[in-house]
Amino acid sequence: MSARTGRVPVAGLLGATLLTVLVVVSVAAPLLSTHGPLDQDLGAVLRPPSAEHWFGTDELGRDVFSRVLHGGRVGLGVTAIAAVVAALIGLVLGLAGALFGGWVDTVAGRLADVQLAIPTIVLALVILSFVGNSLGPLIVVLVSGSWVLTFRVIRGHAQSVVHRPFIEAARLSGAGRRDIAVRHLLPSVLPLFTVAFTLNASAILLLESSLGFLGLGVQPPTPDWGSMVAAGQARLDTAAWVALFPGAALVLAIVGFQLTGDALAERFAAGPRVSALEKEPIS
Template sequence: MNVEYAQPKQAVTEKAQARPGKWKVFYNKLKKNKLAMAGGYVIIFYILVALLAPLLAPHDPYQIDLPNKLKMPSAEHWMGTDDKGRDVLSRVIFGTRLSLSVGFVAVFIGAFFGVILGLLSGYYGKWVDTIIMRIVDVLLAFPGILLALAIVSALGPSLINVMIAVGVFSIPMFARIVRGSTLAVKKLEYIDAIRSLGASDMRIIFVHIFPNILSPIIVQASLRLATAILSAAGLSFLGLGAQPPLPEWGAMLSNGRDFLFTAPYLAMFPGIAISSLVLGFNVFGDGLRDALDPRMKQ
């Protein structure tokens, strides 16, 4: 008897051990998307550049050297110098810190408030849902960049205010997505079972519903990072974001537009940095969406 039951039990154990974990399955699906992996490598590259900026920058990005202004790219200055003699490569490297900081902070603001509003709206419904969604509809009625312009104009031009403005116009997107996911999850049987056991609403929302709707939040955050970085660069280009002498990519583009014919590299290199980072987040976000979607069987 013992021998007869030992073999099936051992077979089941070996099968369970051979079954890959959720994270491994997710990574294997993501790895098959070559474009998404390339986007991930671009993101990792820029994050490393931001972390190692003091070690990678060959010159002080704030050091003015007027005798060497508007020098073409050379062995000493790989990306040339600007109209004040500052090394463009060093400013692009340090600008990576600012652009990533703006993107992550703005998306965190939008996700934090958007997730809370979406959870409350989807779970409670009725008048709570009506009030929250009407506020969200008002925010969605304004194009994102125009809403950000209005907020920055009211608060004043600064990098911090840009983070707040971009974060505010990101709230409706997260709120809509989280509300829809919450409406679907709260109808499941296990939620009714937990409620019947006496669990509080806050416990049900944040312990049992929220972990099960993380996938669309992560995907939206990765895609929203690209929009946040691009929007922040646009506001800085208009003079409403980073103020001189901060080496922010949008501000560098704004400064370089006055020298498009005499020193085109001043606008070209920050533009390449913005385009490549935004493209990296976009393609990586698309890959995350496909890898986290259970309907996408590969």
Template sequence: MSTVTETLAPAPADAPRRRRLLTPGAVVATLLLVGIVGAVALAPVLAPGGYDAQDVASRYTAPTWFGAHPLGTDELGRDILVRVLYGGRPALGISVVAALLSTALGLTLALLAALGGGLWDGLLGRVADIQLAIPSILLALVVLAFAGTGFVPLVTVLSIGAWVLTFRILRVHAGTVAALPYIEAARLGGARTWSVLWRHVLPASAPLLIVALTLNFSSVLILESSLGYLGLGVQPPRPDWGQLVASGQAQLAGAWWISLIPGALIVLTVVSLQVIGDRLADHFSLATRKEH
């Protein structure tokens, strides 16, 4: 988090020019992410038979590119390719909703802290520090133990665990924008706080929202998968990436593909999001420096 905040912080005017937005790494990460999300979204089309179809005669079939089961089967003969495609739907769907909500919450609090200053800034900063001191997984375990594992409790705990990242990123930038002369002139001219936020500070902070949303998505996906692994995420028989990793843990020695393949998809998705987020942060920080 500190690395991202430092990347987005103002820099001297003579700072060296950064690379262009479309680097080879960013292109590969984008294509990989689009491919994974597209395949998951089209799961009912690519695998119309459903995720729970069993073929006991094909139990523990190893992956083979030219066979009926390219990524192998599990202990019940269920196709791993089909299950990871369907398992990505709740994992990515819940993560997207939680990332949007956490980004919106972090943005709102960051703008209030930047423009309110004084008591508001100090209070929200301390709340963010307290939130950082509590491990997100611990908070999620406590909440889900009482609230259950439905869609709303999952989205709630994931959103609460991720808003601080957006707050930290946008608080630095929004504070810089709020101190600019034209913002001070608008406030002295009688403009209301919400008007200043909506018309001036928010548009100037909009590019960083994309960065915050990308980074939030990756952190939320990790937490969602961790909860699924612990049995507190999406419940069987519906598959989920974290749940699939846990289901094959006992067979790692003889049937490694049951856990390794969904685990690899989680890693690839998160790494792709991080690469894209870092590249966007690098690009937009340069654009902001040029404007101001």
């Protein structure tokens, strides 16, 4: 086993562990929090980390530890929803483009090109300025800026598979497009889909936090890692903990996604799995 091959499972395990820990503590935030995330104590403003306030307090006397935990519920929750929706859109459009070709593939490809031509931040400014910074429009922005990666990965691989002899054999045996997609194309693209989903989730979390940092994401007083970092950046010299801990949580989550995605990519480096028909040609 090469050194490179030996390192990948360790990196993947580390990434999965980071994500698992962050998800668990975020879900269990109401149980683990020592204070309410919105509770203000003007007599304890900008207190450094202590036995009472493990991560210190912010400019309103709110407990940073509790806000980091609850901020994970918001950030990771929004990321999960947007990543699933974007992945499903990319999967369906990618498979449809490869199977049907023609105008279906052309329209899907042009939509992807248009999306890539519009910076996501500009799209966010336009959408959120018209409809407000609520959760629904935020998820729409995140999905709009992230489905293209999955679409291009799935479409490219599916187009290379759809003309292989085992697919032609399935067509000749009477299989329709739906059967071909479900029984043959879907198993073939699942490894690539998994890798794309993991890496895309990292990009979505970073985008969600960036929008929060710019004031375009989840609105105060709801805790969000990006907005918490923005609120603490002006006090880095006197109260660095206000921005340090939410920033560290964000970095750990992104590193977790990236390590997991890289490990999955290495795991499937030999090529996506193929369907049973590809392994055993139809007689």
